[in-house]
Amino acid sequence: MHLQLQYFLLLAAALFCIGIYGLITSRNAVRVLMSIELMLNAVNLNLMGFSNFIDPVGIKGQVFTVFVITVAAAEAAVGLAIVLSIYRNRDTVDMEQFNLLKW
C-alpha cells in the first residue's frame, strides 16, 4: 500500500484550515502574514500532489507551484514593508488598533 493522492490532499486541506484560523484570530500583524504563507504552502502542496499523481509526464503542476512560490515571496516582502511603515506611524502592531476604516 503506497502513498495515494488523497493523503496529500487531506494534509493540504488541514494546513489550509490551520492557516485560516491563524489569519482570523491573530492579533500580531506579522503572525497574520505568517498564516498567509501557511495557506499558500497548502495550495502548493495540493498542486504538487496533483502534478505527481495525475500529470507525471508534463509536470505542469510543478511549474505552477514555482510561480506561486515567486508570487508569495514578493507578497511577503511588500506585506512586511507595509507592516513596518504602519508600526513606524502608530507604534504598535496590534491588529485590534488598526481600526481607521471601521465605521
Add this chain to the structure above:
Amino acid sequence: MNLAEGVQLVSFGILSVMMIGTALGVVLLSNIVYSAFLLGGVFVSIAGLYLLLNADFVAAAQLLIYVGAVNVLILFAIMLVNKREDFAPMANRWIRQGSTALVCVGLFLLLSTMVLATPWSVYSGAAVAGDSSIVKIGLHFFSDFLLPFELASVLLLMAMVGAIILARRDYIPEELIPRDSGLTTASTLPERPRELVSAGSATPREG
C-alpha cells in the same frame, strides 16, 4: 509492501506530523519569535513532502526561497517591530477563537469529504522515467509558460521597488538640523521627525 514503500510511508508519516505540529505552533504560540522559527520548520517539512512527490527542483527551490529568504525576512521584520507589548485582553476573546475554530473544522470536514468521495483519475500508464524535473520545468518555462515567466520577473521588480519605497526612512542631512532642537527619534541617525499618532485615534490626517 516492500522496503521502499515502507520507507516512503514512514517518511510521509513523520513529515506530516512534523508539518501539522509546527503549523499549530505557528498559530497558537504567543511568542512571535517561536512562531517564526516553527514556520521555518513547516517549510522544511513541506520540502521533504515535495521530495516524496518526485519533485527535486521544487524542493530545493522551496528551501532556498522560503526558508532562506521569506523566513529570514519575517525574522528581520519581527526584530524591527520588536515592541515588547502585552496586548490588552479583548473582552470575549473566546467567542472569536471558538467560532473560528468551528468554521475551520467544518471547512476541513467539507474538504476531506470532497477529497475522499471524488474518483480521482490517477495516471496509470507506463512508469515515467527520463529527464529530471528541472529539464522539464525549463522546457515549460520557455515554451508554453513563457508569458507568466516574463510577467513574474516584472512582478519581482515591482515588489522590490515597492518594498524599498514603503519601508525607507527619510533621513535629513546633518547641517539642516538646528543644533539644540532637542529632537529625539528612535534611531540615532537624523531622521525627519514624525509625530507618533497614538494608536487607535480616529482623527484622519489631512494630506
